[in-house]
Amino acid sequence: HFNREAGEKNSKLQLKKQLRKCIAGVSKLRNLKKLILSKNEIVDFPREIQRLVWLEKLELNQNQIRVIPEGIFSHLPRLKHLRLNNNRLGALPRDLAACRGSLQYLNISNNLFRTFPQPVLQLANLQELHVQNNALRQLPKELFQGQSLKMFRANGNPLREPPSEVCAGGIQQILNYFNQLQHGSGQEDKRVKTMFLGASLAGKSTICKSLKQRQSKLVPKEERTVGIEISEFRIDDFTFLFWDFAGQLEYYMTHHVFITPQALVILVINLHR
Template structure:
């Protein structure tokens, strides 16, 4: 594979795909994609390009699944200009604390791995807006997430989480919260303070009741659309699903509010 480049030449290996990618604002962003055999053991040289803004270390297609990364080099902390880091669909069991130095990071994708915890250093990512953790081995909700106050998108679907901490109310800017296919038994009342929520997936948990303030989440789509609000697969009794489908007004009525 040939390396695409613009401007002055750099000593990129030919198996790295170097791209100039336009952002939504039209501004060029420097990107490197590592794939194939080289993903199994990324060369440390790639972490010397400190002007990099997007690093993709996810297998590109099913045929690439024979080559996956099982360890993130601590040298990743050198990439201080990263805004997006993709490490989906690998064999990762842990994330090095060095990721906490990437203060410009806005998107972190870690779905389809074997993670059961996150380093506390992630709390140092003040600009993180999008965090993808679906299909891992989390049994406890990673408490460090609650310190990422600029998050707007959070996906922790398809794990084994039973509880959400009361500190979830600190995520006041979150608009999309995907929590389907977990083991959640109850939502804390503090969850109802996430009034910017527009998309909430709670399907296929073990929820039997909702907190009294749930009707305050008025920006959710309360119709039949599964794109916004999903309770499917829960044994809801209090209030029953027919009341929930009536929207915030009906839920408030049910709780006598």
């Protein structure tokens, strides 16, 4: 039970592991600057919080919140510190952007985010961001292009873009990665290793040659491939590095050394057989 008098005296309210689901009346504490509601069993985001316009610090971590409705953060323009970690969130409301001038710390780790929440990109003064242990595959490069972010944690996500290995290196590594993609040394980034694999006499060299000459070009039976024949093939500014493997058994021994994961593989099969 909250009463108004109490609210005018106190600027901080901490209720950990004490309340179950309901904090009705908290908005009477008009002058509240810090509200800590960690480790409760809150399921529905307490809408009353929108009335606490002086709030600077809000902690709702370790609850069971799935959704934050629109229209809360637009009333909290002084919010500096927001902990939402260890909930069931998959998105953030658009009006979080209203905290763009104030919010410095945001923790949304240990939630269910599959895509990066776009409203975070609006937070121009964000210094510390925690997104660990979600289901993020991609991070937007805009996040790292601003000047404010000093500390970023993203471990425990199935990241591919940038790869987890890059993210582990920190903000500077991530920036370098994006910059390299953007200004990549032209040629180098547009080379595709292309491997022609298949049984002996399957028609590998025939397909390889036909692609290069842009017309069907049967390789005579006597012209068996020896080892690996490497050639180039250009389409616009892409260069395909063709690796035409010999199909004869005696060459199989060394092939695995050249078969690399980052490549386009064309498996040739003789359908006639």
